[in-house]
Amino acid sequence: MAKRQFDLILFGATGFTGGLTAAYLAAHAPASLRWALAGRSVRKLAEVKRRLAQAYPRCESLGLVQADSFDARALARMAESTQVVISTVGPYIHYGEALVAACAERGTHYVDLTGEPEFVELCLQKYDAVARSSGAKIINCCGFDSIPHDLGVLFTVLQCPPDVPIRIRGFVRVSMGISGGTWHSAVHAFSRLRHYVRLRRQRGAVAPADGRRVKALMQGVHYEPQLRKWAVPFPTIDPQVVRRSARALDCYGPDFGYAHYLEVKRLPLVLATAAGASTVFALAQFKPTRQWLLSRKAVGDGPDPQRRARSWFRVRFMANAGGHPIRTQVSGGDPGYDETAKMLSEAALCLLQDNTPPVAGVITPAAALGEALIHRLQRAGMRFETQWTRRKQVKT
Ligand SMILES: NC(=O)c1ccc[n+]([C@@H]2O[C@H](COP(=O)([O-])OP(=O)(O)OC[C@H]3O[C@@H](n4cnc5c(N)ncnc54)[C@H](OP(=O)(O)O)[C@@H]3O)[C@@H](O)[C@H]2O)c1
Structure with a gap:
């Protein structure tokens, strides 16, 4: 996975919570993090990057990745190009499944903000076994829920x-x-x-x-x-x-x-x-x-x-x-937003940088990230x- 182009891709960077998450990462992620903004509109993504770079000049080098949540090929390319995907594209029951499938199949770790029980149930039933065999950690509910x-x-x-x-x-x-x-x-x-x-x-x-x-x-x-x-x-x-x-x-x-x-x-x-x-x-x-x-x-x-x-x-x-x-x-x-952007970003950074339990599949934040994430959030x-x-x- 370390050979992948990016460490982290933020999908949904043009949305309200995605924008706050991008700003949190720009302010707090280590300078060495290779990360990118993703969404369906390159024009909007470029605007988010421009705003970030005004406050944090190192964001000039951020990658931009175009993908629509119904374009399975683009999502597959995105999942293959990174170690971790953050998704803030919701409602997840409408927009979320193809990305989870792409990450589960390609061994790419994934964190999201869903609080939708039907979507989590769908992930468990359709992608838990797939993710276990690829080694992907699919972690829903990484915001205020839950x-x-x-x-x-x-x-x-x-x-x-x-x-x-x-x-x-x-x-x-x-x-x-x-x-x-x-x-x-x-x-x-x-x-x-x-x-x-x-x-x-x-x-x-x-x-x-x-x-x-x-x-x-x-x-x-x-x-x-x-x-x-x-x-x-x-x-x-x-x-x-x-x-x-x-x-x-x-x-x-x-x-x-x-x-x-x-x-x-x-x-x-x-x-x-x-x-x-x-x-x-x-x-x-x-x-x-x-x-x-x-x-x-x-x-x-x-x-x-x-x-x-x-x-x-x-x-x-x-x-x-x-x-x-x-x-x-x-x-x-x-x-809902400032602390959620923090929790989601720290969950993704925890996956990349901390010693986390050797588990895979569709898993909860506590089972996947445990005490390491508590310490980060503290x-x-x-x-x-x-x-x-x-x-x-x-x-x-
Ligand atoms: N559990 C929690 O604690 C918590 C807290 C906050 C948010 N959330 C959840 O997070 C989700 C996002 O909330 P929000 O307020 O940030 O929503 P939002 O501002 O409407 O943002 C939605 C994002 O999804 C993107 N999007 C929509 N359709 C797409 C498609 N077909 N392909 C690719 N991207 C697409 C939008 O892109 P465009 O800009 O191109 O339209 C935008 O970036 C919601 O499901 C919300 O419930 C949960």
Whole structure:
């Protein structure tokens, strides 16, 4: 792989999150990194490169790669020319599959930002075996979905005594705006829930090969006295990613359970949040109302720098490890965009530069990048905090 023309290609550099990711890499990647911007319009790519080079003159030498996400040949050439592809081209269920196929077949590592359960399921069912045999690491969900949750739970597990049952509950709070691309991906995911459920059924039940138990913990809306907040079950892709990591990594112990909640201050807000989400879900089911929803936010747009500067996130984890209570927290700035660009870029750099577990296939961030990525993100300013410091080794 080292003989390939590039170390890293960023596909989707002309989009909102792609642009922020390009800027993060320009500011933070090592000078020796051989990287390129990719997308369907060379004109737009040249404009992104021009802007980057104004702030970072070494970006004059950036490569530009033209590829459309429906052009299998161009994607194959792109995958063959690099060690790692970052993709910010979404909604992934519409634009993502051919690139994953190209990377899985050519042994090229791949990271993306999807939070779409149907797309991840498709990758698992169609490309896991292909990637295992080529040695490719296909790592979905390397943004706010699901790195703080997936790595936050790994970080919590690493504070637990070994070989005891572990129960962890995660409580998420965010303040953020969202981009057109995120809005479109969410509306399409809502409208395709039935497709996802049908696809998921085809894979059937999954359990760790070594007889360990991994399960979803269930509890409805409730008041959490320790946090002095209401906890609302939060059915994002994050708890699924956490459970996949728990099945892959034996440090999660013989019997592991995880529950995922949104933390809400006041009961009326719980009701307003539920009513808002149900309305969007219902409107997404029918073509005319779905088109109306999609027209509310233009693709390519996103929160401005002032809004992003005011944005933040915090995920608190409460664990019970064989009777020992453990509390940890992961927090940072603008979750959807500035921190997402950081998480995605650091995941790609971690693949290139760090000692990561020798695994291949369609894998989660915690299973693929583990502690190495936690350390990178800590160095990059994201906070992983705990009152306990007992450490264990990650075994894959
Ligand atoms: N999970 C998370 O935490 C998180 C956070 C942020 C974003 N995301 C996801 O990331 C994705 C991008 O979001 P965004 O707001 O950055 O979207 P965006 O601004 O609309 O960008 C989309 C990108 O896709 C490109 N594209 C569209 N069709 C293409 C095609 N046929 N071939 C090649 N490229 C094509 C666009 O290129 P053009 O410029 O040529 O149109 C653009 O570069 C969304 O799926 C969103 O949900 C996830």
